[in-house]
Amino acid sequence: MRVVEPDGDHSVLSLDEAYDIAADYELDLVEIAPDADPPVCKVLDYGKYRYEQQKKEKERRKKSQSMQLKELRFRPRTADHDFNFKLDHAREFLEDGDKVKAYVQFRGRDIIYKDQGMDLLRRLIEDLQDIAKIDQPPEMEGRRMTTILSPHKNK
Numbered sequence: 001m002r003v004v005e006p007d008g009d010h011s012v013l014s015l016d017e018a019y020d021i022a023a024d025y026e027l028d029l030v031e032i033a034p035d036a037d038p039p040v041c042k043v044l045d046y047g048k049y050r051y052e053q054q055k056k057e058k059e060r061r062k063k064s065q066s067m068q069l070k071e072l073r074f075r076p077r078t079a080d081h082d083f084n085f086k087l088d089h090a091r092e093f094l095e096d097g098d099k100v101k102a103y104v105q106f107r108g109r110d111i112i113y114k115d116q117g118m119d120l121l122r123r124l125i126e127d128l129q130d131i132a133k134i135d136q137p138p139e140m141e142g143r144r145m146t147t148i149l150s151p152h153k154n155k
Contacts, residue, residue: 072102076113103146117145
């Protein structure tokens with residue numbers, strides 16, 4: 001196996017010789033590349049190595065922040081104050097980089113107010129067009145009228 005020492009020297013040694021070198025440095029022998037020919041091992045402090053790997057993984061996960069889908073529910077005859085309150089929440093979600101699924105829930109005889117539901121969603125889209133784009137235009141899904149908005153890429 002190829003052994004890389006802490007001072008940067010490397011050589012091809014047997015397993016026993018590699019253990020002896022690691023013992024001389026009072027460090028651990030860690031296999032870095034098992035698929036290489038010959039396999040590569042490094043003499044280092046394993047606890048420190050594991051800490052560095054966890055730190056890198058945490059940083060990688062932090063950078064690849066996933067986009068969430070936030071939902072806003074309306075009724076066909078939602079009052080202006082309630083609409084504006086939910087509009088502010090939608091704006092916050094979009095500014096945080098999340099998608100927003102807004103839907104109008106029709107219950108009972110509310111289904112006859114489809115035009116009001118469509119107006120409500122169009123008004124929401126119009127008020128958010130400066131920071132959002134439409135992923136899915138308003139459409140009926142059973143007793144719900146749904147639209148999906150996502151943030152613009154130029155944040």
